[in-house]
Amino acid sequence: MAASVMPVAIVFDTFGTVVDWRSSLIAELAAFGAARGIVADWAGLVDAWRAAYHPSMQLVREGAVGWTRLDDLHRASLDRLVAEFGIAGLTEADLAHINRGWHRLRPWPDAVAGLARLKRRFIIGPLSNGNVSLLTNMAKHAGLPWDMVFGSDLFGHYKPDPETYLGVARLLDLAPGQVMMAAAHNGDLAAARGCGLMTAFFPRPGEYGPHQKRDYAAEQAWDVVAADIGDLATQLGV
Numbered sequence: 001m002a003a004s005v006m007p008v009a010i011v012f013d014t015f016g017t018v019v020d021w022r023s024s025l026i027a028e029l030a031a032f033g034a035a036r037g038i039v040a041d042w043a044g045l046v047d048a049w050r051a052a053y054h055p056s057m058q059l060v061r062e063g064a065v066g067w068t069r070l071d072d073l074h075r076a077s078l079d080r081l082v083a084e085f086g087i088a089g090l091t092e093a094d095l096a097h098i099n100r101g102w103h104r105l106r107p108w109p110d111a112v113a114g115l116a117r118l119k120r121r122f123i124i125g126p127l128s129n130g131n132v133s134l135l136t137n138m139a140k141h142a143g144l145p146w147d148m149v150f151g152s153d154l155f156g157h158y159k160p161d162p163e164t165y166l167g168v169a170r171l172l173d174l175a176p177g178q179v180m181m182a183a184a185h186n187g188d189l190a191a192a193r194g195c196g197l198m199t200a201f202f203p204r205p206g207e208y209g210p211h212q213k214r215d216y217a218a219e220q221a222w223d224v225v226a227a228d229i230g231d232l233a234t235q236l237g238v
Helices: 021-036 042-051 053-061 070-084 092-104 111-119 132-142 162-172 186-194 229-235
Strands: 009-012 123-126 179-183 198-201
Touching: 009 162, 021 042, 021 092, 042 053, 042 070, 053 070, 070 092, 070 132, 092 132, 111 123, 111 229, 162 179, 162 186, 179 186, 186 198
Parallel strands: 009 123, 009 179, 179 198
Antiparallel strands: none
């Protein structure tokens, strides 16, 4: 990438791109279940919980339900799935703790060091469907060195609605072309490109574990295609 077209800000998809949601949640729930003597298909629960992610947001996008934070969408899905998986004996405090597991996700091994390098030159932050409190707590837990947290509740919209990508540019007082969207998901980048943002892709082939079906490689000629966040920093000269 030529220096003349460097972004001013880089925003990152977060779930799957910066943090390993699947392994984090499975490990936490397995430990929780062992401590409580609760035997359950925790991996199956986590996969089903994630599978409910997009359909629950789509109800908001379509106006079938009013604006609802991701934390609350996650909780509604969790309540349903706990019943479906036959997991008994959970208190309200237990359910609240489990739901906040999304606040305690672990970063991918390259994430913190790579972001720290990028922060030296660029404004960096998450552009995620998570709400601000979720993303802020996650950053504290995982050591993510964001300059700004762009949660969906700032915009009242979920990606890929244009209000999210364009909202970042508006809040930073930048043109869309001065903002780069970085993600391990081709669809996210396509939506960002459609709004005039620059794009960077790097794969996370372990995001869905054995259930991964897509995003093994770049599907378009994105502005940058990297191996991981550290490689992205190298290609951007930091």
